[in-house]
Amino acid sequence: MVEVHLYGKLRRFTDNLDPSRDSIILVPHKPNDTIRDIIRRIGIPLEEVGSNLFLNGEYSPLERKVEDNDRLGIFPDDMQMIIV
Amino acid sequence: MSKILRVNMTDLTTKFEDVPEKYRLTGGRGLTSAITCAEVPPTCHPLGPNNKLTFAPGILTATGAPTAGRLSVGGKAPLTGTIKETNAGGMAADKLARLDIKAIIVEGQPKEKGKFWLLKVDKDGAQLMPADEWTGKGLYETYPKLFAKFGKDVGIISIGVAGERLMAMAGVCVNDPEGRPSRYAGRGGMGAVMGSKGLKAIIVDDKGGSGVAIANKDAFNTGRKKLTDALREHAITKPGGTLNTYGTAALVNVINEAGAFPTRNFREGRFEGASKISGETINETCKKRGGVGMTGHRCSPGCIIQCSNVYPKPDGTELVSCQEYESVWSLGADCGIDDLDVTGELIRLCNDYGLDTIEAGVTIGVAMDAGLAKFGDGKKAIELMHEIGKGTPLGHILGNGAEVTARTFGVVRCPTVKGQAMPAYEPRAIKGIGVTYATSTMGADHTSGYTIAPEILGVSGKLDPFTVEKAEVSRNFQYATAFLDTTGHCLFIAFAILDIASGFEGMVEECNGVLGTNWTTDDATRIGGDIVKMERAFNEAAGFTKVDDRLPEFMKYEKLPPHNVVYDVPDAVLDKVHNP
Numbered sequence: 001m002v003e004v005h006l007y008g009k010l011r012r013f014t015d016n017l018d019p020s021r022d023s024i025i026l027v028p029h030k031p032n033d034t035i036r037d038i039i040r041r042i043g044i045p046l047e048e049v050g051s052n053l054f055l056n057g058e059y060s061p062l063e064r065k066v067e068d069n070d071r072l073g074i075f076p077d078d079m080q081m082i083i084v
Numbered sequence: 085m086s087k088i089l090r091v092n093m094t095d096l097t098t099k100f101e102d103v104p105e106k107y108r109l110t111g112g113r114g115l116t117s118a119i120t121c122a123e124v125p126p127t128c129h130p131l132g133p134n135n136k137l138t139f140a141p142g143i144l145t146a147t148g149a150p151t152a153g154r155l156s157v158g159g160k161a162p163l164t165g166t167i168k169e170t171n172a173g174g175m176a177a178d179k180l181a182r183l184d185i186k187a188i189i190v191e192g193q194p195k196e197k198g199k200f201w202l203l204k205v206d207k208d209g210a211q212l213m214p215a216d217e218w219t220g221k222g223l224y225e226t227y228p229k230l231f232a233k234f235g236k237d238v239g240i241i242s243i244g245v246a247g248e249r250l251m252a253m254a255g256v257c258v259n260d261p262e263g264r265p266s267r268y269a270g271r272g273g274m275g276a277v278m279g280s281k282g283l284k285a286i287i288v289d290d291k292g293g294s295g296v297a298i299a300n301k302d303a304f305n306t307g308r309k310k311l312t313d314a315l316r317e318h319a320i321t322k323p324g325g326t327l328n329t330y331g332t333a334a335l336v337n338v339i340n341e342a343g344a345f346p347t348r349n350f351r352e353g354r355f356e357g358a359s360k361i362s363g364e365t366i367n368e369t370c371k372k373r374g375g376v377g378m379t380g381h382r383c384s385p386g387c388i389i390q391c392s393n394v395y396p397k398p399d400g401t402e403l404v405s406c407q408e409y410e411s412v413w414s415l416g417a418d419c420g421i422d423d424l425d426v427t428g429e430l431i432r433l434c435n436d437y438g439l440d441t442i443e444a445g446v447t448i449g450v451a452m453d454a455g456l457a458k459f460g461d462g463k464k465a466i467e468l469m470h471e472i473g474k475g476t477p478l479g480h481i482l483g484n485g486a487e488v489t490a491r492t493f494g495v496v497r498c499p500t501v502k503g504q505a506m507p508a509y510e511p512r513a514i515k516g517i518g519v520t521y522a523t524s525t526m527g528a529d530h531t532s533g534y535t536i537a538p539e540i541l542g543v544s545g546k547l548d549p550f551t552v553e554k555a556e557v558s559r560n561f562q563y564a565t566a567f568l569d570t571t572g573h574c575l576f577i578a579f580a581i582l583d584i585a586s587g588f589e590g591m592v593e594e595c596n597g598v599l600g601t602n603w604t605t606d607d608a609t610r611i612g613g614d615i616v617k618m619e620r621a622f623n624e625a626a627g628f629t630k631v632d633d634r635l636p637e638f639m640k641y642e643k644l645p646p647h648n649v650v651y652d653v654p655d656a657v658l659d660k661v662h663n664p
Binding site: 005007008018019020021022050052054056057058059073075077078079080 | 319320324325326329330334337338341342343344353354359360362364365367368513646647
């Protein structure tokens, strides 16, 4: 399983919409999965996904390979980030 | 802006001077640092008679340029012993600029210790008057009284009781558009410098002011449009964009997900309670509790990003403005606290007592590490903050910052550089920001070279946060930032101008329009570089060497979870930042 943490409007793909709690969905892992594959499997439209993708805490491109038991954080396109 | 106001606190006199030619084409940080370098002996005691405190609006403040209302506060800093420029939003810079005042230089020291004065500045001149009735009290009590006395439309620059007591975490406070004591030039203890001058407050009444002359209106308008368009287009800065919707605390979840969110005094890089103090939760709570709660609040005139907020209590009345990223982190995650009502109360106390929220939160985190309270104990954190407000002996130790507190209680895990507490980005997980912390002229300061933008946020291309060759990136950001801090623009325009080339051009063209210059974007970087080099020279003359351009030793041997990394950027890379 891949532990996917979703933020902002993408929380609707989990059973938790409350932003004060983590919105997590467990996605079955298949060999050679990339981040893009996981996003497709959840059913998130790619245009709603921003550039802030973190695989095990590392900023990552869509094409990066995902391993079983990885943690993946996905932020939406309207949550490109900030400061101070 | 054609005048400099010089205030002598030794003989309590004020005089206006013409702006010398050498300062004509600068403002903000460029001007405060130039005056500090020219007039302050680098080895002077920061709280002694030979230090000077300079206030300056930016080149573009009050010109109609978007998001350009920053007030720079400069001098030699008690917290770091380095040169310092720290800037704030709020109402005062705009009003100073409208009075055609390019800088206020405060020098000397009153003979009578413990007595405070107030400086009133308006179109007819400047005068000093005793401030006894406004000292010794919280700023939430003092500001309404000052508005009642001087008029509701004045700008206020002041210190709180921490500055009066010369504490090294004391900031300089500026009122926001609704009159709150909430916008701080917080870093470095410049509030203590103001206190050491016996200056409680500056009241700026711009009624009848002449405004800022613009040399070439066409060039200015072209530049302003380019920059405004870029700000309105970029996902981070546009109306309804990330900053406007979630505030700066939108970063909480991102940096936490990146494993770079310093937790419990920099023991860990991920906080299990992060979502409870996130920008999303701030936004949701403002909506749910209603009342005065709002995001998209404007902290200074002419800002089109509007990233501030007003956070409500459960009954909808006001708790505090503003729950910023840095503040909810320092007073939240870094103390193991996951409750916005607690961080809100702690921020309110910082505003009331006149404290830098970053230094205050990191100091309480260090105190918790020392065993003065348990991590996560919000009630005890509030009590410790009251010690500072009351000025008890413990309050004085805490009020002098993280490093003094760590030394007092034998805490080796002290997250400071040159005596200044680190902000909310873990350098072990984001190497480039560590390069900036180590080599900035200001001590550990994320704003002086925000490499987070390319490392995490995908602004201006993308960098791997874990690679160590960050000298050039940090240098370029430090130079560009020094120029930006000179214009009076808020640092947050950086997202748009780094990604959208016409936005950067627009900022430079605005300056050309106001000053009548012909600068290119390359000139902007060069000018920024000259400012940083000048500041470095001050620090060297004050006794700083490359050995001071280092992160604390514990970061080299304590592995930071979840990445389990140490800070491994070689010293040679750090030394290359300013010696390419």
